Amino acid sequence: MVKIQCSYTVTPSETKPTPPPTLSLSHCDQLKLPNHGSQIYLYTPSTTTTEPPPPLSISIHTLRTSLSKALTHYYPFAGRLHWIEAGRMELLCNSKGVHLLGATSDVPFDDFGDLADTHVAEQLAPRVDYSVPIEEVPLLVVQLTWFPCGSITLGLTLCRVLVDGTSLGRFMSFWAKLAKVESLDLSLLPFLDRTVLDSCRLNLSPRFEHPEFSPPPIWEGSSNVTTTSLYATAVFKLTRVQAGKLKKKANSNNNVRGGYTSFEVMSGHLWRCVCKVRYAGNGNQPTRLTTLVNCRNRLSPPLPDGYFGNATFPAVTQTCSFVEIMQSPVGYAAGKIRGAVHRMSDGYVRSALDYLADQKDMNLVRDRLYNSAGQNPNLYVVGWANFPFYETDFGWGKPVCLLPGSIGSDGKAFILNDVSGDGFVVAVCLQPSHVDALKKLFYEDIEPAATSKL
Template sequence: MVNIQSSYTVTPSEPTPEVRLFSLCEQIKLRTHAPSFYAYNPTNFDKINIHNLRDALSKALSIYYPFAGRLCWTQGGRWEIHCNAKGALLIEASCKGKTLEDLRDFVPNGLVTQLIPNIDYSAPLEDTPILAVQLTRFSCGGVTVGVAMCRGALDGTGGMRFINTWAKLARGEPLDESDQYPCHDRTELNSRKMSTGSEFSDKNGHDHSEYGTPPPWLGSLGTEDAKVAVEVMKLTGEQVKKLKMKATSTNGNGEMTKPFSSFEAIAGHLWKSVSKARYEGNSAQPTRLTTLVNCRNRLKPPLPPVYAGNAAFPTTTPTCTFGDLIENPVGFAATKVKGAIAKVDDEFVRSALEYIDNVKDMNLIRYNFHYPAKSVHKGPSKGNPNLFVVSWMNFSYEHADFGWGVPYYFGPVYMDAEGKAFCLNKPNGDGMVHVAISLDSAHMPAFKKIFYEDI
């Protein structure tokens, strides 16, 4: 059991601009917070000073001042960031009688979910902090830092830069120019600035089905007490190489393809494995894979590398069937993933912004994007044929050293939506990848068996 010991509202250490920031990209995200945590090896408790952590956070918020603000509603069910310096939430907690080893490979459920701040979403949007952090001490001397960042304000890349800047300030090290001057100009992702009309949607044929209703579950009803199970699958560097070679050798039609990235090969393998685990003789069941793409370097001209907002756009594969994925080699699925990522270029992003700008029901887009498809059957959904895979690979979390050493683990905290997966790799160069995945508990045993056997 995690016990809260103290709670602080941390405001910027210096006066900050009181402005309102709006981005169309951020409208498709939820007001909820993306939870993650960092685990640190046992150390001397005296080295972990909550006041030093709080002072460093205050300084970091004077640089990343939007994260000390609040979302507020504007017209059409949209929101903007009001930079009002209301502050971030910092919590100090303890977990007595437990060690980090009790977290069971950091599977994101159970005790792990208590390691991040609990956000009260019944409170008005204007009263909900954009950033909340929890420091938890364990009996073994280890600590975790749980971070909750509002999806409607920043993405993983921007959040990682902020955490690393905060850690550097906590260590007492000087900041370089990129740390001191992040880009907060949200108009860089405002279609009213980027284009003059809907020409990109029309001319290039982007239908933006990624915001439409996903394929529904056509299979059996399942059971009323169906639960989501979460597991962390571990791939060695050799297994990742083998997957890439298998995917590259053929695209399903006997044709040679260009090499796949590790993420493309793993995502294709995941999609095929999950479809086989869900298979009930329903070869015609439609399915699609969704992922997120960081567009900072895909725009012309590119966004500044220090852009601190949300620049992650969703993209989807063409809709396939379970039969397509099961009967073809993994290169078939990986090719679909590769194509979905490749199409996110400058024109695609501009077209997507125009599409978002013209949407009437923003809540419907947010729902379609973030949640599994409803069943065609009446009543609660009993199945999901789709997969949402997010890459947290190459995140520079090794720089999140607050003075206690480099974190030895970084990952998601809870996954309550069926059919979602995160891919994470370690920064030590050994090539190992961890895949955290949530599935219907009835499908998880078959998936775990298929996942490794098919490699």
């Protein structure tokens, strides 16, 4: 249904400032897997203009020239990773470039399918070839897909080692401004010295226990374990009214300063629902929730404005049992999440940096964090709310939808703002049978007559 029409390697248009031969990666960067995550933006023709949408050739030219200018400042995207000692990596600033693809669909977008469908997402977010040496793997691949109805999707596939959501949001804003030939926003220029994060180390032994770096709970009982690699994604829409009802339930009879946040409550609600659909008779099954906490302003002093890199650290709840989460009110799960997030103080993050610096093999740390074989009893929630992704206008208007690409990881979820600003979108990846059950359960604790349709 989608055919690649053109392919380019985009390099920085200038060499000033002159990149160093290599760029050190922080301990926080080293914690990430050297694979890629993805985003898909959907743009549709405006109902307020009679101008036809730009053809593929013009749109690709706009992206190509503006991306080349953006890479002059965000040159790490044009580099490549390189393995060094102890399972660690460095960034080669060799300007090998970003890959840009132009594609067309032979059917209108409305007939193409649901962005949440894995098969659809895999066609719109470019794939990465991991069979080649890591020094040949691009850190950013972009695919623009043009539909005969005038709709456009922009799929990004980007290396997790390089950026977190904050850094990506700034880059996308900077690139879009260049595409629209707007004045250069100097506030969006990146701060590229990643050693400033590692300078927060105290060069001491860790002062805290760090359960976030310990292996997560595994599924107990071999009869219930599956090794399927087939997953499906469910996407739910929550209006602010529905989110408010959840918050009211969570905050009732809980003396919490300021009340639980929308993220804490929605994550807690999702955790309860996922435990229920996974439940197979063992109420003592251990489970925990992991999220990422942006520590830029939790450090003292905070990281420089514009810091480009990863500054999000994993935060994990206490390990609970399925029965604890399922039978307790949503405020119980939200409280566990709040405790995990609030633990991420300046001292705790400094201790985490010292812990990572002391590791003899980062591959072992990553294996403990990410490689859980078989069925997963846990939940991993990433917050994309409050990032400027919906402001990313390349001249086609603002996106009308944004979703992660194919998530492909059992128990991973994203929570982001709805494009209208009147609610939230929750996307979660599970085994197909669990997705079907979750679609029936998700709204029951909010309003029984609601549907899960976007």
